[in-house]
Amino acid sequence: MESYPLANTAEIGRMDIETSLILVFLVSAIVLGGAILALVAWWSQRHTDKRGTEPRKMTERRERGECVICGYDLKGNLSGRCPECGTRIWQ
Numbered sequence: 001m002e003s004y005p006l007a008n009t010a011e012i013g014r015m016d017i018e019t020s021l022i023l024v025f026l027v028s029a030i031v032l033g034g035a036i037l038a039l040v041a042w043w044s045q046r047h048t049d050k051r052g053t054e055p056r057k058m059t060e061r062r063e064r065g066e067c068v069i070c071g072y073d074l075k076g077n078l079s080g081r082c083p084e085c086g087t088r089i090w091q
């Protein structure tokens, strides 16, 4: 039967703690990184239309026949400009 010196046993224990700390850190970094990426993806999807070129609010206003800048109701408007803010009306 072999007996190991106390110093060796302590060394092995310390290294195990370091290894598990590194593993915990790596897993946390991966999980946090994934969560942040998911949050950014969710936010940009929420605030842009499908093409991602225009804020969703502007798309919704245009679809409702309102001025995309100020939201003024442009139904029946023939001048081609918003009477409220002067923005050119895109058809």
Ligand SMILES: [Zn+2]
Pocket (backbone or CB within 6 Å): 067, 068, 069, 070, 071, 072, 082, 083, 084, 085, 086, 087
């Ligand atoms: Zn307007």
